[in-house]
Amino acid sequence: MDPLTRILGLSAMTFLSFATLAQSPGRPLKIVMPFAAGGASDAVARVVAPALAARIGAPVVVENQPGAQGAIAGQAVAAAPADGHTILYAVSATAALPVVTRTPYDMARDFTPVSTMGTYEFGMFVSARLPVKTVREFVAYAKARPGTLNYATLNVGEQYAAARFMQATGIRMTRVPYRTLAQIVPDMAGGEVHVNFGPVVNGIAFAKDGRTHILATLGRARSALLPDVPTMGEAGFPEVEFESVQMLFVPSRTPPGVVERLSREVNAVLEEPGVRAKLEKLSLRVQGSSPAALHQAQLAADAAWSRLAQEYPLGGE
DSSP, X not given: OOHHHHHHHHHHHHHHHHHTXXXXXXXXXXXXXXXXXXXXXXXXXXXXXXXXXXXXXXXXXXXXXXXXXXXXXXXXXXXXXXXXXXXXXXXXXXXXXXXXXXXXSOHHHHEEEEEEEEEEEEEEEEETTSSOSSHXXXXXXXXXXXXXXXXXXXXXXXXXXXXXXXXXXXXXXXXXXXSOHHHHHHHHXXXXXXXXXXXXXXXXXXXXXXXXXXXXXXXXXXXXXXXXXXXXXXTTOTTOOOEEEEEEEEETTSOHHHHHHHXXXXXXXHHSHHHHHHHHHTTOEEOOOOHHHHHHHHHHHHHXXXXXXXXXXXXXX
């Protein structure tokens, strides 16, 4: 095949790939959300969706399919037509689920990365009834009472953060699984559950009203929301680092041209001043990416999750 024919052929394939998003003008794109409406990730999707719709000229809807720690949404998108009209919203925890437990799909095999949208910061929240004000005080308190403290989790991401903490400090705590944040807060306020490693945006209000204390954040830098709260690194435990990356994926058979266009449009949306301001108000650290960059980041994340899961069980309800 001569070079000109090859170029024309590639151009035609790219055009046809782009056309798959526009061939049904009235057909919306669907972002499948693995959580119930009203949460932090859901809020991000509902800011991005209308701006993305304006750019691609088609409706974009957010469809909530919570359950099984994200596996229900993942299975639905994996089985969807690979035409760019069905997009999986994933976070670090849901993307890692197939690594640490059995799911009917595999992220590397069944999905193609589109882009990141940013990260949510995690924090270490402890019951205000505990007589501790720093991470080191908490560790000393736990070591003096082996086997008596517990930690609350909503998902495998919070399990991961707690496991990193236990691995770094040498303490052991018992996991108490919950289904909603509303269930955790009164139990922490009452001292029935002792610690939670969760998104800062979800728990900051309960710390401000005195029901919990935030001992540290788990990012590399201090949180803009909590400038007076040290990072885990500053508290003496740099290994305990975790942020929840917000990501978009499509079924793996989606044409490359469609993937590239979606990624380009999502990244353009994230650069719009109005969208960026709304996302930052939600406490999201906004950051887009290319499909290739997200793929490499996921490979590294999967390896880290796999290593930790060999020592600590992750993924149970």
